[in-house]
Amino acid sequence: NAGVTQTPKFQVLKTGQSMTLQCAQDMNHNSMYWYRQDPGMGLRLIYYSASEGTTDKGEVPNGYNVSRLNKREFSLRLESAAPSQTSVYFCASSGDGRVSYNEQFFGPGTRLTVL
Amino acid sequence: AQSVTQLDSQVPVFEEAPVELRCNYSSSVSVYLFWYVQYPNQGLQLLLKYLSGSTLVKGINGFEAEFNKSQTSFHLRKPSVHISDTAEYFCAVRPAGGTSYGKLTFGQGTILTVHP
Numbered sequence: 001n002a003g004v005t006q007t008p009k010f011q012v013l014k015t016g017q018s019m020t021l022q023c024a025q026d027m028n029h030n031s032m033y034w035y036r037q038d039p040g041m042g043l044r045l046i047y048y049s050a051s052e053g054t055t056d057k058g059e060v061p062n063g064y065n066v067s068r069l070n071k072r073e074f075s076l077r078l079e080s081a082a083p084s085q086t087s088v089y090f091c092a093s094s095g096d097g098r099v100s101y102n103e104q105f106f107g108p109g110t111r112l113t114v115l
Numbered sequence: 116a117q118s119v120t121q122l123d124s125q126v127p128v129f130e131e132a133p134v135e136l137r138c139n140y141s142s143s144v145s146v147y148l149f150w151y152v153q154y155p156n157q158g159l160q161l162l163l164k165y166l167s168g169s170t171l172v173k174g175i176n177g178f179e180a181e182f183n184k185s186q187t188s189f190h191l192r193k194p195s196v197h198i199s200d201t202a203e204y205f206c207a208v209r210p211a212g213g214t215s216y217g218k219l220t221f222g223q224g225t226i227l228t229v230h231p
Contacts, residue, residue, distance in 0.1 A: 043159075
């Protein structure tokens, strides 16, 4: 059981470039999430997917798009990267997110630097 | 909407000393409460959670937390810390009930550094 995996681990982009962060989980979870972590700000929710085929905005969605490709995979796309998007990005998954005891499991993160 | 405030950004402590990491929250609805730990260059791992029932909850690695509804607090404690407890700790909340789809609101984090 790999849990939640993310690729790449590190990435450096120039302003205006695009890229997709990949996330996959092998726990048969329904719900998946994308967070960004910035120093002194904790983790903030970018987008989430309550179940396969659905996505919705979180707290900081501007500049990002997501795709729930299937039950296992949830990708995050930056169409035109900006320095303000320099951050560490975490993907997480849980069983039915509506159920209180379903904890979120986190991937190892992707460190993104936008120059 | 919910908000979480972790009152200390950094907490230095000596090995085998007790520690308390403070967390206050604000919410207009009932909430579930969580503490996560992040070791260097890793993802987050759940330490413990409060859903209902006893206000004192025990988690992994000897940590415990007490939910105080009147003070809207959920402080994390450990009676004797080890070097291996050095990490960043996050308090998080989510609305009770099913409509939030598990969305968590995190505090800013507290870096616990245990010195020998």
